[in-house]
Amino acid sequence: ETGVTQTPRHLVMGMTNKKSLKCEQHLGHNAMYWYKQSAKKPLELMFVYSLEERVENNSVPSRFSPECPNSSHLFLHLHTLQPEDSALYLCASSQERQGVNNNSPLHFGNGTRLTVT
């Protein structure tokens, strides 16, 4: 059982909808991440939060808006998405932020399978 919980597991939304993905980690970790997994592409890092502060925005379009109210919760707010945004969105956490001298393993949630129609 993963210590990282994501909801919902599946989401279908139209291009004009607004929805949010939720992630909660029960591991006491200090860093949380959003990744996008599309078919035939490597896992793409979207956002990194360390101690609730956003430390990386990997050139993600503004239609994706992250929020980290505390070290255990992470949200991804979605609005006016495009069909090409359909993918598996994975939340992950690690004890400390990935760095040159520290490489805490990533613990992934089960993901939200998003379909944009």
Next chain:
Amino acid sequence: GQQVMQIPQYQHVQEGEDFTTYCNSSTTLSNIQWYKQRPGGHPVFLIQLVKSGEVKKQKRLTFQFGEAKKNSSLHITATQTTDVGTYFCAVNLQGAQKLVFGQGTRLTINP
């Protein structure tokens, strides 16, 4: 840009055969992690390699880090149906502060 190449993209074997996936980088790596993602599942951390030439074993899985710290391999001896899934390497490039994932090798097994 800097990236990591993982080969092969797909591998189909008969149960009992061995399997190897390779991860290669053009730049020196600080370390490398390996993950496994079962069909319909999420990536699960397997191991991390840090030292040049390091070899680690987990039951039938053998992980190696190259002497130059530019490549790594994961070898599975005598595959079982439970080994089915996609194996990813993830690297921390020197000077960077994020993991970069390889494209993954998808392993399927004929029982």
